[in-house]
Amino acid sequence: MMLLDDRQRAMLAEMGVRVWAPKAAPPLPPVAADTLQVPAVPGSSSAKAPAPLLAHEKPAAKAVQQERATSSEQQLRQVPVTAPPAPARPPVSPDGVERMDWPELEATVASCRACGLCDGRTQTVFGVGSHHANWMVVGEAPGENEDRQGEPFVGQAGKLLDNMLAAINLSRKAGNPADDLSEKPATTAKGAKESVYIANVLKCRPPGNRNPQPEEIAQCEPYLRRQVALVRPKIILAMGRFAVQSLLQSSEPIGRLRGRVHHYEGVPVVVTYHPAYLLRALPEKAKAWDDLCLALEVAQGEPAL
Helix, strand or coil: CCCCCHHHHHHHHHCCCCCCCCCCCCCCCCCCHHHCCCCCCCCCCCCCCCCCCCHHHHHHHHHHHHHHHHHHHHHHHHCCCCCCCCCCCCCCCCCCHHHCCHHHHHHHHHCCCCCHHHHCCCCCCCCEECCCCCEEEEECCCCHHHHHHCCCCCHHHHHHHHHHHHHCCEECCCCCHHHCCCCCCCCCCCCCCEEEEEEECCCCCCHHHCCCCHHHHHHHHHHHHHHHHHHCCCEEEEECHHHHHHHHCCCCCHHHHCCCEEEECCEEEEEECCHHHHHHCHHHHHHHHHHHHHHHHHHCCCCCC
């Protein structure tokens, strides 16, 4: 169809020719933006479009949105911001512990700050007895009396240990101190008590005499290993759960480990109860005596059953 402009339509009208003119479509009424509806898409999960927001509902909806935003901000402010937990401190020990002699090892332990126990100690508890003893007693950790005096196994538990050792002719005070740092052990007079060396797994007292923590045992273990290497005992008597766990790397209860000969760094180990436990459980003293007899047989070279 040819479209005519106004001049051509006027000329045709003068000639008496009727010209058809399309009517313009009426304009669409204005529609408020908040009344627009979104048609449902065929196959979609929603069958109906959301209802339009009426004019009288605007202030209420805006207030709800502001209230929700304010509530979210308050919740964020109320959430406590906590720092992430500190990573576990890996075992740290001075270089060359395995090559230290007695004076250097004791001085290193006295100045050790590898774990938090150093902050609450009065002094370190290194060990006591002959450095050439055939017997070595290993306990758990210093208590209040040990921390004050600097010697393992003192107080009532220490007295009981001394009595147990005396029953098999042993003593922490035996031996010649003048020969203690010599290359060969001092000779023991006939009939005299044999010397014994006593040390703990931990060299510092845990606060409140609490149980030792695994990381604390790991920090002190190189010191104990060097003490065993320097003493070179014929037998180790492990007294208490944490001494047993440290030496044998076992979580089994003492009751299951008793009556057998174990080994630490090639040295025979006999397990028994801690004297502090025996003071609370008197009937267990008979079992501890059996353990001492087993250790005595091993130290004397007799076959253990």
